[in-house]
Amino acid sequence: MLDPQHHPDLVTLAEEQGYEAMKGRLATAEWIAKQAEVTLTVLLAGIGGSLAFAVKLFEPGSSSLAWAAAGVCAWLSALAFWLVVSCLMVSPGAGPLQRAKELVGEAW
Numbered sequence: 533m534l535d536p537q538h539h540p541d542l543v544t545l546a547e548e549q550g551y552e553a554m555k556g557r558l559a560t561a562e563w564i565a566k567q568a569e570v571t572l573t574v575l576l577a578g579i580g581g582s583l584a585f586a587v588k589l590f591e592p593g594s595s596s597l598a599w600a601a602a603g604v605c606a607w608l609s610a611l612a613f614w615l616v617v618s619c620l621m622v623s624p625g626a627g628p629l630q631r632a633k634e635l636v637g638e639a640w
């Protein structure tokens with residue numbers, strides 16, 4: 533079993549490595565959220581454009597283009613909903629600081 537008095541460098545190393553790993557995870561999560569926001573903006577623009585064509589379904593003698601636009605609008609709406617639920621919803625995560633005992637594992 534490792535004793536922190538005899539192995540102070542191991543504790544410091546574990547703390548530093550854990551902190552760097554968590555900083556990387558947080559940076560990756562932030563990058564994914566930024567990319568999801570940009571993608572959501574593009575999807576909302578596409579939903580608006582396809583909805584403008586899909587409204588023609590309510591006019592008499594609507595064409596197949598209106599039906600296609602309604603399908604595209606529904607598909608983009610479902611895709612935007614999935615993007616919000618999977619990428620933009622805030623969920624609890626670990627903080628950047630962890631205890632050294634968790635980082636070293638069973639050898640502590």
